[in-house]
Amino acid sequence: MGSMSVGGLLTGFDTKGVVQKLMNVERLAGDRIAKAKIGASALSGALTQLNGLVNKIGEAANAVIPDSILKTSIWSSASATSSAKDVATVTASGVSVAGNLTVRVDRVAQAGAALSGEIAVTDRNTAVNGSPWSLSITNHGTAIAVDFTATDTLNTVAEKINTTTGLDVTATVVKVRDGAYRLQLTSKTTGADTTLAVSGDSSVIGGVNQLTAGQDTQVTVGAGSPAEFSVTSKTAKVDGLMEGVSITALTPGTTTISSQRDPAAIADKVQAMVDAANAALTNIRINSKVDPNLSKATAGKDATNNSGVFMGNSTAQDITRRLSDIFVGSSSNIPSSVGINIAKDGSLSFDKAKFTEAYTKDPSAVEKTVTGAAQKLADVSKSLTNATDGILTIAVRGQDALVKDYSDQIKRFNDRMTAKEEILTRQYDALDKMLSKLKSQGDWLAGQINSLNGGSAKN
Template sequence: MGSVDGLISGMSTSSVISGLMQVEAAPQNALKAKITTQQKVVTAYQGINTKMKGLLDAAKALTDPTAWKGGVATSSSDAATATTTASSSTQSGSLSFRVNKLASSHAVVFGTPVDATTDTIMSDPSFVIDVNGVSKTVNVTDKTLSGVVDAINKTPDLGVKATAFQVSPGKYTMQLTSTTTGTQSKFEFPNGNSSPFTALGSISPVSEGADAELAVGDSATPLIVTSSTNTFKDLMGGLTVTATKKQAETDPPVTVTVARDTEGIAAKVQAMVDAANTALSEIGTQTKNKSGAVAGGPLSGNSIMSGVTSSVLNTVSGGTAAGTSFKDIGIELTRNGTLTFDKTKFIAALEADPEKTQALFADTAQTDVTLKTGLADRMTAVADKATQTNTGTLSRLITSGNDAITDLNHRVDDWDVRLQARQATLQKQFGAMETALGKLKNQGSWLSGQLASLG
């Protein structure tokens, strides 16, 4: 409906209606303000939930036994490299050996060069090759050197690749090479290794498929360790050695040493402490009280969040199961409610008694999760209780807050309908008033005219 500003009354009826509608909309505006407040509350819970999940991940990492089994490997020679992976079997120690051999592929070459695209090198439509004792068939349609090379390379899972190379201008021959290394890479043609490629002449060996060899122990009667590749996995628990070159007899042995990765473990502990402090800081920011002109957080005075803070701090303040302080392994509380970590003290404790130090973080002797007493175990339980999907403290608060926002939005929508109807009613009423005033004015004018005619 268009403007109903009074032409008869002289009243700005649109302004009057606007003022009345502002009064009518007060309850809806109050609901919108509640939505804004509730959204800030939910956002605050979500922020805390994210930080507590970070704490959960960092704490769980320390409850994994492999986190304490990491090692740092070093090699005394460029003849071999050494790496470690964390596993329950990772062990510290050293091992000396000599690199006797590197793994090699099996390869042969044919002695008579031919034209690669015009000379036919075989008569049958297929041939058989034995790879590591398994017979495999290669079907050939183009019997030239180029066609045979293409057929070999396109045969799936053959284990052998072919290469044509130029011996003299316009003349080529072929090399066959296994796609793997080690003794299992050997191949041959059946029937006394008779070549099906008669035009290519005799076969000459290029390299023999052989395993890599490490010689461990006395040089006269060493223990030989073999691998089909140059990589020796789990040579010691969690240790992988890769041979890079064959050693001469006069070269000193390679010594590989694996030491406990104290720096790596300390970094994991630092990560848990940092994650706890980040979560505590987030809770503090969101729950701070108003101070003078500084506004309070959206969760100011929230007792539930205060409880979460207390739970995090109590994991440290409660001490170990034996009644001692975690200060002995470098972790303690400050007066302002944060955690500190002394890496030097932690590493000293770890090196002095690795098993005892690990047990103070992860109680592997207890199978019931609720009864585990390790610091990381407790921290994991606190963070999990807060963040667990659907049932966690924060998860339920976030869900409840979102449900409240949904309900408030529905109520705002209901008010939109009411206000539209109310505005239409006011416009109709003021329009009717202008019509009535117009009629009265017309009647007044008529009456004035009648009175004037009587005079």
């Protein structure tokens, strides 16, 4: 249990008040450390927020840069329509010029299938034959043998067919009625070469009959004219009739396919990139001046409004310069020529109409200009936000280290102040006691003198 002292009871001297005033002066030095901690904490929060905004710049910029690995690119954005969506649907990518084409879907690709006769077994887990047997199944023009044992049930027969390498056939056990089953075989792919043929010990399963023949998709261009020609595909998709357009046949009939570039989709990605960069630049600009309606950064303040926290900060200034230089451009790369503008105050804007006009006139030039700017933005974003050695990452770590150091300093300072307050309290308590003793001695002497004076008067 700690001791409790109440000063000045004996002499009227306020030792506690004196100590408190002295300590208030001593603690002024600690206020400076506390304020420094608040400043470092505010700057860390602001830099962390800026790091997130710059990271978004990289994400938006990378969405504009063609991906050579995934073979994707916004510059291949295109649109296509089918006048009869029940006949065929279409998708487009990389359309170089607009086009229209009327096609007739003659037939749609289908997979070959076969069905066995009735197989008399109690259930799917009953052995099919009392001795080993085999089937030779032909798909894609190649016959592959599948061997079975005397203990193989209908389910294991189907499993062996399903897992035979290269056969490309799915076997399904179908119940006809109690004690009677059939085995359906279906090619896993479509095309004319998927017509199935089964030989070998097929009598074990009641023989096998063709259910459907394999079939290619066939579409005809110029149907009914002397220039008529047809193309086929093993699948429902037909590619290559129109550049960048894929047709998916659904049912026989006639449809007209239209395709064109889609600059609007490209412009949306460029807009997102400009918006991301503008958000970071605006954040720096706002936090580089003091908002007169707000007090300076204090503990607990909303991290989205660190008034004046970037004033004189070299990292923030460097980021502004690097981002602005990209949008100002150079003689060989002028973003403003494609609608990406930077104002005197550093804010960015995107003129979609100007971009679309420029892209329509010279797609390759616009792609080169925008992709060049995007690559620079992506590189800057990476150098700033890399989790290992990014400039902003290091800056945040530095401020966090300062906050920790200031916290340690405050703790040590408070410990010193507590110890000093205890020393001063003891010293002034001792002084109070000494004054009390001197007062008592003085009162005694005064009493003695008064007694002597009184005795002399009587004599």
